[in-house]
Amino acid sequence: MDGLSNAPYRYIETRKIAGALGAEVHGVNLAEPLPPEVLAEVRQALLENLVIFFRDQDMTPDRLLAFARNWGEIHRHPYIAGMPGYPDVLELAKKAGDTRNFGGDWHTDQMFAPRPAMGTMLWCKTAPDAGGDTLFSNQYLAYETLSDGMKALIGTIRGIAVGDKKKNGQTRAAVNAATVSGYTTLEAPAEMRRSPHPLVRTHPETGRKSLYIGGHVHYLENMTEEESEPLISYLYNHSQRPDFTCRFRWEAGSLAFWDNRCTMHFAINDYPPGTRMMHRVTVAGDEPF
Numbered sequence: 225m226d227g228l229s230n231a232p233y234r235y236i237e238t239r240k241i242a243g244a245l246g247a248e249v250h251g252v253n254l255a256e257p258l259p260p261e262v263l264a265e266v267r268q269a270l271l272e273n274l275v276i277f278f279r280d281q282d283m284t285p286d287r288l289l290a291f292a293r294n295w296g297e298i299h300r301h302p303y304i305a306g307m308p309g310y311p312d313v314l315e316l317a318k319k320a321g322d323t324r325n326f327g328g329d330w331h332t333d334q335m336f337a338p339r340p341a342m343g344t345m346l347w348c349k350t351a352p353d354a355g356g357d358t359l360f361s362n363q364y365l366a367y368e369t370l371s372d373g374m375k376a377l378i379g380t381i382r383g384i385a386v387g388d389k390k391k392n393g394q395t396r397a398a399v400n401a402a403t404v405s406g407y408t409t410l411e412a413p414a415e416m417r418r419s420p421h422p423l424v425r426t427h428p429e430t431g432r433k434s435l436y437i438g439g440h441v442h443y444l445e446n447m448t449e450e451e452s453e454p455l456i457s458y459l460y461n462h463s464q465r466p467d468f469t470c471r472f473r474w475e476a477g478s479l480a481f482w483d484n485r486c487t488m489h490f491a492i493n494d495y496p497p498g499t500r501m502m503h504r505v506t507v508a509g510d511e512p513f
């Protein structure tokens with residue numbers, strides 16, 4: 225063993241892209257329904273690697289939805305309209321004149337919802353010639369590397385995740401308008417605007433604890449903003465340590481599937497005036513505990 229592959233699989237091959245998390249999965253064609261024995265190995269690969277990547281996939285909105293439904297219901301984004309005829313598929317299109325990008329801070333998806341997305345499938349239709357990579361970070365490691373004192377302290381605290389405002393006070397509509405041209409921002413119901421979640425969550429499948437401190441966390445429950453800020457900022461900085469991360473280089477046809485219950489991600493905006501076009505589906509999740 226070279227340390228770069230996982231426990232043996234029969235139907236797929238995995239190649240880790242970093243020490244902390246992330247693996248490319250080979251031998252799978254996502255354009256067709258996966259036989260149960262292959263699907264079982266892909267599930268295992270996700271749990272072992274936290275984010276998995278597939279190359280050269282010939283996806284359509286219907287194929288993306290079919291792959292996602294292997295993991296459960298679809299989580300419809302409350303703030304952003306889907307593609308024509310596909311309310312559950314978002315098109316993230318960064319055009320030459322766009323200065324901001326979607327997902328350009330460390331976060332975990334739809335954390336402002338009471339039941340945030342379990343996972344996200346992101347397929348690349350067009351990649352810039354260089355740049356536009358995505359970073360991922362392992363939040364099991366982020367939790368495990370805290371001191372026992374800090375683990376005990378934050379084990380009792382909930383963070384309030386906010387969806388309709390950024391920390392700089394900008395509204396979601398303003399951010400969306402400035403981020404990706406052609407967005408339609410939806411009026412989200414009140415329960416999808418802010419939700420309390422434990423700062424330490426337990427993964428329902430692996431039983432492991434992870435830090436849950438995405439960029440949507442604005443306050444700590446029952447504390448003032450001033451009181452919350454130092455702890456949030458300590459944990460948020462800690463959660464991004466380079467040794468917890470991997471970096472994925474997109475090509476047309478690449479598909480990433482990440483587990484939002486134990487990772488964060490960050491879309492790097494280093495390619496203006498390059499263009500990038502992605503299709504995105506999120507799978508419904510449970511209430512974090």
Ligand code: OGA
Pocket residue numbers: 316326327328333344346356357358489490491492502504
């Ligand atoms: C997302 C996201 C990252 C990227 O789709 O949730 O944050 O690299 N995207 O586009």
Ligand code: MN
Pocket residue numbers: 327331332333489
């Ligand atoms: Mn995201």
